[in-house]
Amino acid sequence: MANSASGIAVSDECKLRFLELKAKRNHRYIVFHIDDKAQQVMVEKVGNQSETYEDFSNSLPANECRYAVFDYDFTTDENCHKSKIYFIAWSPEIARVRTKMLYASSKDRFKRELDGIQVELQATDPSEMSLDIIKERAY
Numbered sequence: 202m203a204n205s206a207s208g209i210a211v212s213d214e215c216k217l218r219f220l221e222l223k224a225k226r227n228h229r230y231i232v233f234h235i236d237d238k239a240q241q242v243m244v245e246k247v248g249n250q251s252e253t254y255e256d257f258s259n260s261l262p263a264n265e266c267r268y269a270v271f272d273y274d275f276t277t278d279e280n281c282h283k284s285k286i287y288f289i290a291w292s293p294e295i296a297r298v299r300t301k302m303l304y305a306s307s308k309d310r311f312k313r314e315l316d317g318i319q320v321e322l323q324a325t326d327p328s329e330m331s332l333d334i335i336k337e338r339a340y
Contacts, residue, residue: 212242212243215231215311215315218247219314228250229250230260231246233311242268248260265300268304269288273335287318322338
């Protein structure tokens with residue numbers, strides 16, 4: 202079903218990979234992109250459990266927008282092991298204006314398809330989604 206604001210649909214693979222990340226915990230992150238020709242959000246890259254936050258942030262292109270989810274594992278001060286699923290809307294300053302507008306207008310509809318997101322970040326620069334910010338927002 203396409204978004205009336207942007208006309209962008211969400212591929213079934215996006216939902217399937219997200220469910221795998223959420224329920225089976227067999228992915229560390231997923232990077233999504235909007236395919237202009239197909240007019241839908243598609244999976245671009247899936248990071249396996251052994252990959253780090255640095256691997257994830259390096260997988261985002263410096264000059265193009267992306268959506269991403271990252272499964273962040275952490276231990277609380279009470280020594281409880283927890284995890285949170287982050288949704289990151291990556292929209293670098295140097296991306297094309299049309300692309301930034303397309304990602305912005307499709308974001309809420311896409312995010313609704315991914316049931317289970319706990320934290321959302323909007324980033325235009327790598328410093329806005331640093332590991333320190335991820336850790337800070339986990340609590």
